[in-house]
Amino acid sequence: MPRIERRGFATYYQQTGSGPDVVLIHAFTSNLSMWVLTGIAEALAQNLGLRVTSYDMRGHGATYVTPSGYDSATLADDLAALMEAWQMPAAIVVGHSYGGVVAMHTAVRHPDRVRGVIVADSYFPGLSAIEPSMPHAEPWRDLQRTLSRAGIEIGDQVDFSRLFALIQDLTADQWEALDPILGPSGTRWLGHLKPLATTTAGHEAFEAAGLTADILRTIRQPVVGLYDEHSAFLRTSAFLQDELPSCCVDLVPGAHHLAPLDNTAAFLPLLEKHLARLTTAAGIAGSEYDRPRMA
Amino acid sequence: MNHATDTMTQDVIQVLRCFQQREYSGPMHAHTRFFGDLGFSSIDAVILGETLDERYGKKLPFGSFLRELRDRGAEDIAIGDLADFLCRHVTPRES
Structure with a gap:
């Protein structure tokens, strides 16, 4: 099981293939799986x-909980330290949801390490002013409705600190009630959030x-x-396209927030298309990156 | 189930008996499900893949195997599914 010790804790990672480097960052409360x-x-x-x-x-999957x-600034520094340990001078960094925020913050704090960034349906806390509906975003409401069926009330505003505290205090009967509602993997996912x-993750991530x-x-x-067709964060998508010097946006059809998981068939070809383009662009030393503008 | 798949099923069960200090002591067979019966989390499944790569000395294409299962609408993985997949790529170990 590959783990690497940096910044005082052990990080679990997986590597496959050979060639130009790409780093994939999972969402908040998810993991590399x-x-x-x-x-x-x-x-x-x-x-x-x-x-x-x-x-x-850190705090996710099989990596140590601090x-x-x-x-996102600390997590960006974590990634830079890992890249140094992996002897990876630079990479294209892909992040889903909060992973995309970490990817972009790495591009800011460690620009030499990042050749390009692909964000997938990311909400940026620094853009909260343009996403006023974020506290009531649909993915949270989905979770709220689901947990409510088991008698667990997480509130109608995004509050992961509260969610984590509630999970920690669930009784055996409540876990049993959750199993048929969430399914085995959903229940395991929730169980993994206990630590x-x-x-301070619940508020620091926001x-x-x-x-x-x-x-x-x-x-x-x-x-x-790469924003989901039914994303709650399409204003963020428009900001990135309009305000960043080199940004293009594609929509993943039929997805709400979890396109890599729920619509892999549509997400993967888009990811491959853009990675192929960015890899080629990054490989042409000294050439100016052309700025596509696609719908 | 043919002989090769049966042998591979036993091989997988042997790996699972001592996997990640798991306390599951019930019967395991081809229809036992990783998430529903054995209580696997997603990260356990990744680590099992790694363990099998090491056991058989090659990088196995678990990604395409899992994509096939998802395309068939499977919500869980049975030991028999994994044994079938392994039979296509490796031969069972003696120990």
Whole structure:
């Protein structure tokens, strides 16, 4: 089981293939299995000839849980330290949801390490002013409705600290009631969140941590936004396309927020298309990246 | 189930008996499901894949196997599904 010790804790990671480097970052409360079990990591390595690295951010999956350090600036510094340990001078970084925020913050804080960024349906805390409906976003409401059927009330506003605390205190009877509602893997997912109750992750992940609109506008690396057709964050998508010097956006049909998991068949070809383009662009030293503008 | 798949099923069960300090002590057979019966989490499934790569000395294409299962609408993986997949790529180990 590959783990690497950096910044005082052990990080679990997976690597497959050989070629130009791509790093995949999972969403908040997820883990690297979203890239591995969907076959995305393997497909990118085989179809595009890439070395594909996915890892569990601190507090997630099989990586150590730290009491704090879950804001995107700290997680970006974690990634830079990991890339150094992997002897990976630079990579194209792909992030789903909060993973995309970490990817963009890495591009800002460690620009030499990031050749390009692909964000998948990311909400940026630093852009909260343009996404006023975020506290009531549909993915949270879905979870609220589901847990409510088991008598667990997480509230109608996004509040992961509260969710983590509630999970930690669930009784055996409540877990049993959840099983048929969430299904076995959903229940395991929820169970994995328990350790986060002892951390500051629930609020740190929703801090701008310095990644403001003005700072996002300074990103010079090519950026792709893959936003879900029914995303709650289409204003963010429009901001990225209009305000960043090198950004294009594609919509993933039929998806709400979890396109890599729920509509892999549509997500993967789009990801491959943009990775192929970015890899080629990054490989042409000194050439100016052309700025596509697609719908 | 043919002989090769049966042998591979036993091989997988042997791996699972000592996997990740798992306490599951019930009967395991081809229809036992990883998530529903054995209580696997998604990250357990990734680590099992790694364990099998090491056991058989090659990188196995689990991604395409899992995509096939998802395309068939499967919500869980049975030990027999995994044994069938392994039979197509490796031969069972003696120990």
